[in-house]
Amino acid sequence: MTIVAGVDFGTLSVRVSLLDSARGRLSTAVAEYPLHRKREDPDYATQAHADHMQALARACRQAVAEAGVSGSAIAAIALDTTGSSVVPVDAQMQPLDEYALWCDHRAKVEAQQITELAHQKKIEAIDWCGGVYSHEWGFAKLLYWLRQNPDKRAHFASAFEHCDMVAATLAGVKNPADAIRSVCALGHKWLWNPRWGGFPPQSFFSALDPLLDGVCEKLRGPVQTSDHLAGHLCAHWAEMLGLQPGIPIPVGAFDAHWDALGAGIREGDVVNVVGTSTCIIAMSRSAALVPGVCGVVPGSVHPAFTGIEAGLSATGDIFEAIARRAGTSVQALSQGLEKYHAGQTGLLRLSWDNGDRTVLVNAELGGVTFGWNLMHTAQDELFAALEGTALHTRIILERMAEHGVRVDRVIHAGGIPQHNPVLNQVYANALGKPVLVPDGLPTSLGSGIVALVAAGAFPSIEAAQQAMCLPFKTFQPQPAAAAIYEQIFPLYRDAYFALGRHDAKAQPLGRVLPELRNIADRVRAQAPQA
Numbered sequence: 332m333t334i335v336a337g338v339d340f341g342t343l344s345v346r347v348s349l350l351d352s353a354r355g356r357l358s359t360a361v362a363e364y365p366l367h368r369k370r371e372d373p374d375y376a377t378q379a380h381a382d383h384m385q386a387l388a389r390a391c392r393q394a395v396a397e398a399g400v401s402g403s404a405i406a407a408i409a410l411d412t413t414g415s416s417v418v419p420v421d422a423q424m425q426p427l428d429e430y431a432l433w434c435d436h437r438a439k440v441e442a443q444q445i446t447e448l449a450h451q452k453k454i455e456a457i458d459w460c461g462g463v464y465s466h467e468w469g470f471a472k473l474l475y476w477l478r479q480n481p482d483k484r485a486h487f488a489s490a491f492e493h494c495d496m497v498a499a500t501l502a503g504v505k506n507p508a509d510a511i512r513s514v515c516a517l518g519h520k521w522l523w524n525p526r527w528g529g530f531p532p533q534s535f536f537s538a539l540d541p542l543l544d545g546v547c548e549k550l551r552g553p554v555q556t557s558d559h560l561a562g563h564l565c566a567h568w569a570e571m572l573g574l575q576p577g578i579p580i581p582v583g584a585f586d587a588h589w590d591a592l593g594a595g596i597r598e599g600d601v602v603n604v605v606g607t608s609t610c611i612i613a614m615s616r617s618a619a620l621v622p623g624v625c626g627v628v629p630g631s632v633h634p635a636f637t638g639i640e641a642g643l644s645a646t647g648d649i650f651e652a653i654a655r656r657a658g659t660s661v662q663a664l665s666q667g668l669e670k671y672h673a674g675q676t677g678l679l680r681l682s683w684d685n686g687d688r689t690v691l692v693n694a695e696l697g698g699v700t701f702g703w704n705l706m707h708t709a710q711d712e713l714f715a716a717l718e719g720t721a722l723h724t725r726i727i728l729e730r731m732a733e734h735g736v737r738v739d740r741v742i743h744a745g746g747i748p749q750h751n752p753v754l755n756q757v758y759a760n761a762l763g764k765p766v767l768v769p770d771g772l773p774t775s776l777g778s779g780i781v782a783l784v785a786a787g788a789f790p791s792i793e794a795a796q797q798a799m800c801l802p803f804k805t806f807q808p809q810p811a812a813a814a815i816y817e818q819i820f821p822l823y824r825d826a827y828f829a830l831g832r833h834d835a836k837a838q839p840l841g842r843v844l845p846e847l848r849n850i851a852d853r854v855r856a857q858a859p860q861a
Contacts, residue, residue, distance in 0.1 A: 333788035334400060336391060336574070337779025338410035339586055340383060340493060342366060342434065342607055347390040349398045349405070350779035352788040355799060357400070359775065360393035362386035367429065374436040377429035380418055383493070384500060384571075391572040402573040408501070408564065409557075409581045409782035411589040411775075412493035415520040417472045420496075422488040424505055428480065430493060431472040434608070434644075436686065438471035439694045441478075445471060448539050454531045456522040461623045463692035467644075468520040470536075470543075477542040484542070489549045492516035494583030495561070501580055502562025511553045511561045515584035518628030519640050523554065525629075555582045556634040557781050581785040587612055587640070588632045589777030590744045592792060594769055595800040598636065599739035601728060605754070606745040607651075608685070609643040609720065611727055613736050621734040623690030624727070633792055639736055641727045645685035647747050649698070649716050652684060657709035664713050668753045671714045673760055673812035674819055678702045678715035681827060682723045690730050691831040699830060717754050721761035722816070722823040728762065742803075743768045752806070760812035761820070767803040776800070 333352040338345065343366055349357040364382040369375040395402050419427045431437070445464040449457035457464060464471060473490045489507035491499070499510040517523035522531055530536075530550065536543035555561075561582045569576035587610030591602035596614065604610040614636035618629055624641045631638030647661075654661045684698035700712065732738050741764050748755050748768050759766040780795040789795040 333406050333783060333786050334398075334404050335779055335782035335786050335788070336394070336405050336408040337775045337777070337782055338387065338391075338408060339589075339775035339778055340387075340410065340412040340497070341586065341774075342413055342432070345383065345386045345390050346775045347387070347394040348775040348779055349394050349400070350776070350783060350799060352783055352798065356776070356779075358394045358398035359772075360390045360397060362390035362393070366432070372437070374439075376432040376435040378416070378432055379429050380426045380496065380500075383497065387497070388571045391574065395573055403575045405574050405578060406788070407579045407581070407782040407786035408572075408574065409778040409785060410494060410497055410583050411586045411778045412497060412583065414492050414494065414516055414585040415468045415472065416493040417469050417476075417490055418493070418496055419473065419476055419483070419487055419490045420507060421486045422507070424499060424507060424510070427483050427486055428476065431476065433467055434685070435472065436466050436694055438475035439466040441474040442466040442468070442471040442694070444539060445474075448535065449531070452535055452538070454522075454535055455527050456524065456531050458620055459524060459526075459627055460519075460522065461621065461625050461689070461692060463623070464522075465625060465688065465692055466694045467688070469516075470521060473546070474540055474543060478540075487549075492520065494585065498561035498580050498583045501564055501568045503565030503567065504562065507549070508552050511555055511559070511582055512550075513582050513584055514554055514556045514628065515588050515631040515638070517554055518631050519585065519626035519638075521550075529554070556630040557582050557584055558634045558784070560785065579785045581781050584631070584781075585610075586774075587642075588638060589781065590774060591632055591742075591777065592780050592796065593773035593776030593778075593800065594742045594744040595796055595803075596632070596742065599737040600742055601731070601738050601740070602742045602744050603724060603758070604745040605646055605743060605747045607645070607647045608688070609646040609724065609745075611641040611643075611689070611724065613639040613731060613738070615639060615736055617735070619735045621731055621736065623692060623730060624734075625689055625692065639731065641689035641731065643682055643720060643723055644688040645682065646720050649682060649684050649720070650713060653709055653713050653716060659709070661713075664710055665751070665753065668710065668714055668717075671753075673718070673757075673815040676702070676707065676711040676715050677704070678707065678711060679819070679823060679826065680712065680715040680719035681823075681830070682716065682720045683831070687831060689727050691827075693831055696831055699826070701826065717757045718761060718816075718819075719823070721758040722820055723827070724758065725762050725820060726824060726827060738764075740764070741766050744773050746772065746774065755806040756809070759806040759808045761816045763808055763813050763816070765808065766806040768806065769801040770804050771801045773801060
């Protein structure tokens with residue numbers, strides 16, 4: 332019998348689960364922390380490292396107390412986090428600012444410049460992240476921060492993804508060069524791959540902006556998969572968490588990647604981690620480029636496979652926004668949705684309220700709904716948003732399949748599918764595939780699985796999954812509804828590419844959404860502040 336702690340840092344809270352190798356999950360505790368937004372800047376989203384660590388301590392102590400075990404019985408702790416959530420640090424590993432969270436979209440200009448220069452200089456890394464570097468990713472956020480904070484540049488020693496920063500903090504690392512970095516984080520968000528020797532050449536970054544002179548040296552250090560250790564729990568944080576010092580801390584990863592492990596992913600599966608946004612995770616024995624897909628990285632999900640990541644920039648956030656505008660809640664607005672039929676609203680809703688992560692990778696887009704009439708309701712829009720996110724997911728899965736990624740099963744992880752059977756059925760109908768939903772919440776189960784392997788309780792991730800993963804509930808496609816979506820999907824696909832692209836094929840439509848956004852940005856900038 333081995334007990335471990337699995338930690339999952341989400342957008343608004345941290346979840347700590349204690350897993351027993353023989354008995355399964357013993358307890359789960361959650362502690363919240365603030366997300367800092369600015370009404371005058373909708374792209375702004377930050378969080379404080381201290382808030383994260385204090386919440387981790389509260390949740391860990393609560394989980395131990397609720398399990399009725401001694402903290403000294405915990406044999407390992409593993410953690411996953413959001414990403415790309417980036418914090419700059421000084422030479423003593425002290426944060427110079429708050430994290431630019433995954434949903435902080437201020438670095439759009441920097442991302443465009445990285446993309447353009449990478450193609451101009453034929454940097455191979457840009458092809459392996461779908462051909463477009465995202466404003467959500469590490470180098471764009473770091474460059475934006477350096478440009479905006481001239482008074483802090485002299486103290487800048489390095490930058491870390493949240494998962495690597497927390498692991499280094501727990502291990503007591505005081506020198507940035509000594510911190511072990513995650514293949515998952517650097518491979519998916521920082522242009523890193525052993526295929527080209529790690530990062531692109533320093534000359535590329537210096538040509539991008541002299542502020543990045545020496546950045547490769549500042550980011551140097553061991554880069555490992557999660558079957559390696561980031562360190563061992565130091566005495567200070569052992570006391571704060573109520574655990575035994577010296578227990579192993581495996582190299583961390585992003586939440587969606589380990590949620591996929593907790594959901595039971597195997598080769599041929601696609602796991603949709605549906606929450607505020609959607610991360611779409613697959614893995615393959617072989618590594619192949621997938622245009623428009625934001626990451627193909629060996630070892631990022633499972634050390635023995637190539638991880639493939641895609642996703643939607645907003646999912647649950649869209650549902651919440653619809654309900655908020657209607658002056659109600661998603662739960663209340665969802666009452667009666669089970670009576671809706673495929674296509675009955677006559678609405679076609681594109682899920683671009685927070686931009687497009689895959690396959691267009693275009694931050695300048697906005698939500699679009701076709702087909703309004705005077706009798707439509709907020710509930711109609713909510714159902715159309717369920718359909719729209721499902722059809723967008725189909726765009727992504729078809730792109731992956733076109734480029735050799737097996738899509739045999741679709742698994743729904745994340746918090747929303749656990750409480751929304753209508754969503755699961757709509758996705759099964761729109762995708763034309765069975766949708767499997769774990770019978771219980773798999774969040775933090777993946778990190779617990781990695782911790783169990785690190786503690787020696789199981790010889791492999793597969794063995795730990797076999798013992799720990801939950802059984803599935805299955806939503807089968809309904810033939811009549813699936814036939815309707817076969818008619819709707821070509822319309823969705825046509826609108827998606829016509830409105831979402833800047834190239835000549837889009838003709839004038841491709842200009843509409845970016846220009847509306849640019850006009851709004853200019854008006855806000857010129858208007859007097861209230």
